[in-house]
Amino acid sequence: MSSSETSVDLTELFSKQPDLLTEEETWKIISVLRTARDGWELEKVAAQQKGKRSPRPSAGISAKTALKNSALDDLFNDPEIKSLMEEL
Amino acid sequence: MFSKQLPTLQTYWDSTSLKAFLNCPRKYQYQIIEGWVPQQTALDLDFGIRYHACLERADRLRAAGADLTAQLSAATRQAMSEPEFENPSPQKNRFTLVRSVVWYLLHHANNMPKHLSPNHVELPFRFATELSYSGESIFLCGHMDGVVENMEGIFSLERKTTGKTLNSQYFDSFTPDPQITIYTLASKVVLHVPAKGVLLDACQTVVNFSAFDRRPIHRTPGQLEEFMRDLAHWLRNAVQYAEQNHWPMNEASCRICAFNRVCSKDPAVRDSFLQADFKKKFWNPLQERTSATRDSNNPHGAESSTPTA
Numbered sequence A: 001m002s003s004s005e006t007s008v009d010l011t012e013l014f015s016k017q018p019d020l021l022t023e024e025e026t027w028k029i030i031s032v033l034r035t036a037r038d039g040w041e042l043e044k045v046a047a048q049q050k051g052k053r054s055p056r057p058s059a060g061i062s063a064k065t066a067l068k069n070s071a072l073d074d075l076f077n078d079p080e081i082k083s084l085m086e087e088l
Numbered sequence B: 001m002f003s004k005q006l007p008t009l010q011t012y013w014d015s016t017s018l019k020a021f022l023n024c025p026r027k028y029q030y031q032i033i034e035g036w037v038p039q040q041t042a043l044d045l046d047f048g049i050r051y052h053a054c055l056e057r058a059d060r061l062r063a064a065g066a067d068l069t070a071q072l073s074a075a076t077r078q079a080m081s082e083p084e085f086e087n088p089s090p091q092k093n094r095f096t097l098v099r100s101v102v103w104y105l106l107h108h109a110n111n112m113p114k115h116l117s118p119n120h121v122e123l124p125f126r127f128a129t130e131l132s133y134s135g136e137s138i139f140l141c142g143h144m145d146g147v148v149e150n151m152e153g154i155f156s157l158e159r160k161t162t163g164k165t166l167n168s169q170y171f172d173s174f175t176p177d178p179q180i181t182i183y184t185l186a187s188k189v190v191l192h193v194p195a196k197g198v199l200l201d202a203c204q205t206v207v208n209f210s211a212f213d214r215r216p217i218h219r220t221p222g223q224l225e226e227f228m229r230d231l232a233h234w235l236r237n238a239v240q241y242a243e244q245n246h247w248p249m250n251e252a253s254c255r256i257c258a259f260n261r262v263c264s265k266d267p268a269v270r271d272s273f274l275q276a277d278f279k280k281k282f283w284n285p286l287q288e289r290t291s292a293t294r295d296s297n298n299p300h301g302a303e304s305s306t307p308t309a
Helices: A003-015 A023-053 A063-077 A079-087 B015-023 B025-033 B039-063 B068-080 B094-107 B168-172 B178-189 B221-244 B251-256 B267-277
Strands: B036-038 B121-133 B136-150 B153-162 B197-205 B210-218 B278-280
Touching: A003 A023, A003 B094, A023 B068, A023 B094, B015 B025, B015 B178, B015 B221, B025 B036, B025 B221, B036 B039, B039 B068, B039 B094, B039 B121, B039 B136, B039 B153, B039 B278, B068 B094, B094 B197, B094 B210, B121 B178, B121 B221, B136 B178, B136 B197, B153 B178, B168 B197, B168 B210, B178 B197, B178 B221, B267 B278
Parallel strands: B153 B197
Antiparallel strands: B036 B278, B121 B136, B136 B153, B197 B210
16 A cells, blocks of 8 residues: 555545544554555565566676677677678 | 843753854854744754654653553554644655654564653753853753663664665764764763663655664763863854854855855845745754744743753
8 A cells, every 4th residue: 555545545534633533533544554554564575575586797797897798799790790700 | 042141142052053053153143043944944843843742652651661552542643633734745744744653663663762761751951061151151951852771781862853764874974963972971961871872763754655773873981072172162162253243154064055045145135035035933952842842932031941851
């Protein structure tokens, strides 16, 4: 549950005059916020796990170097360059 | 909080006043002596004061033996009992206040700060420095959120709300920091407890979530002595500025100052820019810390509002 959904759920209670808030309504607020917090914690853990599983550059090679290597591979695989290399 | 003989000389200094003065005497003049605050500062302070009040309610109940259910109920009712902020932002408004209070109690449910006793919750303090002006002593003062004990020892408790990420960079920014040093000193001098520093209990409040972390910030006896030596130097400067009624601008601090848009104008037109962009809210470190702490009452001469710890 996102915070925006939570605030929609609580709009009525938040617009009520504070001293008219009952104990039951107070606990409704706490309950909705607890659910929102549980949801946020789950999202946080999922994002952390996703971060761990995502591919990382090999040790010692930065993303920039990897990009350069990839560009060089393309260059060396170019037929014209290949034939030139063979002539050399 | 100001001298009876020299009305622009502050005789009760808290960390907010001292930080403003150390940052720039002109900023101190605008903010503390004349009571001008930018809108965002007013919201940050109001939000922090309400957050403190709600958790103080929970602290008092817990110190008296109440369980988490009672703390949650009382703190939530306290948070709900106040009207919406004057100029709320998406990060700081009545909803994010209630969320921060409830989430704090849930987050720390099994790891609440342990107060030394029920009397060690929310402690206003003041103590005299060695300095005086024409017979009037100059004091350090403030409000501790409590004195707590953990496995490492005794600490003054300080709760903070911030929009910043709670990482090492955030916690490292409190060393050096006058508030941490003054509170450590006060624990020793006023409360006579061997505090090792301040337990910083931080809450990051952003639009979609509130996050929490708590770390000890230490001060050594040598650091405390050094602070008192430096403080005497700075306060002597404050006396001199007050006597001359001239608060010089520290132009090295202007880039990150809210008063930049005033000080960057010609001196002849600065007042109109202050009136247009700022509001008057006098800071009175001696007043009890409630949401009404910051009102438009001029604190010059009003120094009997809070009892000494």
